[in-house]
Amino acid sequence: MDIKNFLDFHEKVLPDFDKFLTEKLTKEIKQPKLREAMLYSLNSGGKRVRPVLMLAVIYSCGVKLEDLKDYYDIAGAIELIHTYSLIHDDLPEMDNDDYRRGKLTSHKKFGTGSAVLAGDGLLTQAFYWIAKSSLDASKRMAAVRILSHNAGPMGMVAGQMTDISGKKLNEEELTELHQHKTADLLVAAITIGAFCADHELSSNLVEYAQKVGLAFQLKDDLDDSDDGEDVDKNTFPNLIGKSATEEKLRNLVKDALNAVLKEERFDKNLMVSFLDYFK
Numbered sequence: 001m002d003i004k005n006f007l008d009f010h011e012k013v014l015p016d017f018d019k020f021l022t023e024k025l026t027k028e029i030k031q032p033k034l035r036e037a038m039l040y041s042l043n044s045g046g047k048r049v050r051p052v053l054m055l056a057v058i059y060s061c062g063v064k065l066e067d068l069k070d071y072y073d074i075a076g077a078i079e080l081i082h083t084y085s086l087i088h089d090d091l092p093e094m095d096n097d098d099y100r101r102g103k104l105t106s107h108k109k110f111g112t113g114s115a116v117l118a119g120d121g122l123l124t125q126a127f128y129w130i131a132k133s134s135l136d137a138s139k140r141m142a143a144v145r146i147l148s149h150n151a152g153p154m155g156m157v158a159g160q161m162t163d164i165s166g167k168k169l170n171e172e173e174l175t176e177l178h179q180h181k182t183a184d185l186l187v188a189a190i191t192i193g194a195f196c197a198d199h200e201l202s203s204n205l206v207e208y209a210q211k212v213g214l215a216f217q218l219k220d221d222l223d224d225s226d227d228g229e230d231v232d233k234n235t236f237p238n239l240i241g242k243s244a245t246e247e248k249l250r251n252l253v254k255d256a257l258n259a260v261l262k263e264e265r266f267d268k269n270l271m272v273s274f275l276d277y278f279k
Contacts, residue, residue, distance in 0.1 A: 002065070004269040006276070009059065010052050013068065017048065017055070020072045021079065024129075029121065037110045037118035038125075042083050045101040049216075050082055050189040051075035056270040057193030057205075071196055073133035074143050077126035078189050081151050084122035085160070085185075087115050094164055135196060142195040146188050155184035169234045175214070177234065182220075183213025204262040208271065211256035215278055218249040253278045 029035035107115035159181025
């Protein structure tokens with residue numbers, strides 16, 4: 001492998017992948033307002049962590065950099081679903097946010113109805129992309145199975161439902177919420193990558209994905225705790241304090257590292273260096 005650092009891999013892959021996302025969605029969606037709303041949120045400044053993680057796993061399994069384009073449809077589907085979830089999460093009936101990443105949220109820019117439809121469009125288009133992928137049927141079916149399980153009512157959507165319940169959660173309940181709402185889609189990205197690259201999925205890689213997914217939410221909670229935005233929300237800093245949350249994050253990262261180091265027939269450099277994100 002030529003690239004050993006996740007940030008270098010991200011920088012190398014992202015421009016071409018971004019171009020793919022925009023060009024493909026622009027070509028496929030004919031309704032002008034719907035297309036504008038879908039592209040607005042898709043290109044609102046996200047880091048594409050989930051699809052790039054998927055591509056990084058595939059690369060770590062030995063697929064050449066120039067062949068990663070064969071997997072863009074699947075990686076793109078993951079990003080479409082992530083984007084739809086953010087649109088719906090921002091709605092007045094959910095978190096009721098006016099801004100995301102410094103830009104107006106979809107419902108503030110286009111209206112609630114258009115935002116709902118943009119989210120619906122991204123969700124369904126994701127599975128169209130998987131179905132039309134050039135990968136063989138077994139890999140496409142695996143992607144559909146994993147993504148629908150982790151992003152749907154057995155995963156992310158279940159977490160979102162708990163999140164809007166208004167109930168004050170204990171630590172166990174909060175952990176379960178974040179495992180579904182945030183971690184499950186990251187787990188899907190990593191495990192789909194392994195399936196697509198014909199890498200036998202092990203408990204070590206799954207554990208790495210689960211720990212990273214939960215760590216991702218804890219870091220987000222810690223970042224937001226400094227600006228006071230989440231003072232009334234179910235977050236780990238609010239529940240157990242900032243210091244305890246920082247320790248919990250360190251332990252999750254350590255566990256993720258130990259898990260991936262046990263992985264066999266797999267170049268570990270990108271997955272190990274990705275953990276630098278949490279420093």
